Structures are given as structure tokens and as C-alpha cells.
Amino acid sequence: MLKDSKAFSGFSVDDIQKVKDFYSNTLGLDVSEENDLLTLHLGSGSKVFVYPKGDAHTPASFTVLNFPVPDVEEAVDALVEKGVAFEHYEGDIATDEKGIHRTGGPLIAWFKDPAGNVLSVIQE
Numbered sequence: 001m002l003k004d005s006k007a008f009s010g011f012s013v014d015d016i017q018k019v020k021d022f023y024s025n026t027l028g029l030d031v032s033e034e035n036d037l038l039t040l041h042l043g044s045g046s047k048v049f050v051y052p053k054g055d056a057h058t059p060a061s062f063t064v065l066n067f068p069v070p071d072v073e074e075a076v077d078a079l080v081e082k083g084v085a086f087e088h089y090e091g092d093i094a095t096d097e098k099g100i101h102r103t104g105g106p107l108i109a110w111f112k113d114p115a116g117n118v119l120s121v122i123q124e
Contacts, residue, residue: 010049011064013115014057026082059116068124072107075121086111
């Protein structure tokens with residue numbers, strides 16, 4: 001029944017204008033806004049719906065959006081230059097000093113948007 005549906009995902013934020021600036025200016029995505037709702041237009045042709053929850057917003061504790069890149073090291077360096085801070089983890093998903101997880105799968109580095117939602121760059 002839903003096989004041909006053009007499904008999309010979404011997540012909440014606490015400040016729509018702050019995250020609009022982050023996604024459009026810092027990450028360089030095409031972002032449209034209508035009625036205080038954002039749509040992120042991804043390179044794959046997919047769209048992600050971003051909606052405000054104000055004080056009721058709770059950041060996702062899991063990765064809500066993964067950005068495949070040809071070179072994680074290069075992507076991390078470029079994003080750091082734009083002011084993005086990468087997360088540092090220990091244990092099974094331990095990251096190095098740059099915030100890159102280098103063992104047990106593709107290279108991946110996690111960072112947060114201004115609302116605290118977890119994003120990643122992951123090597124293709």
C-alpha cells in the first residue's frame with residue numbers, strides 16, 4: 001500500500017531561524033521555509049521536514065541525518081573551519097582527537113545542530 005509513497009522523515013528543533021542559518025549557511029544545504037516550517041532539500045533528491053517545538057523540544061539522542069562524503073577527514077576539517085564542533089565518544093564507538101570513529105566500519109564523525117540533534121558525516 002505504501003510502497004510507492006514518497007515518504008520523508010522529520011525532526012524537531014527549538015529555534016527554527018537558528019537551525020535554518022546552520023543548515024543553509026554552515027552546511028550549505030538548500031533550505032526552504034513556509035509557515036515557520038523548514039524543508040531540507042538533500043543532494044539525493046530527498047527532503048527532510050524540520051518543525052519547531054520551542055521549549056518542548058528534546059534533542060534526538062541518535063543520529064537523525066547522515067551525510068555521505070567521499071573523504072570524512074576533509075569534511076571534518078572543512079566543517080571545523082565553519083565552526084562546527086565534533087562529538088567525542090569512548091567505548092565501542094570511540095573517536096580520535098578530531099572526532100572521527102576509525103574502527104569497525106566506515107569512517108564516521110558526529111556533530112550536533114544548534115538544537116542538539118545528532119548528525120554525521122560518513123565516508124562512502
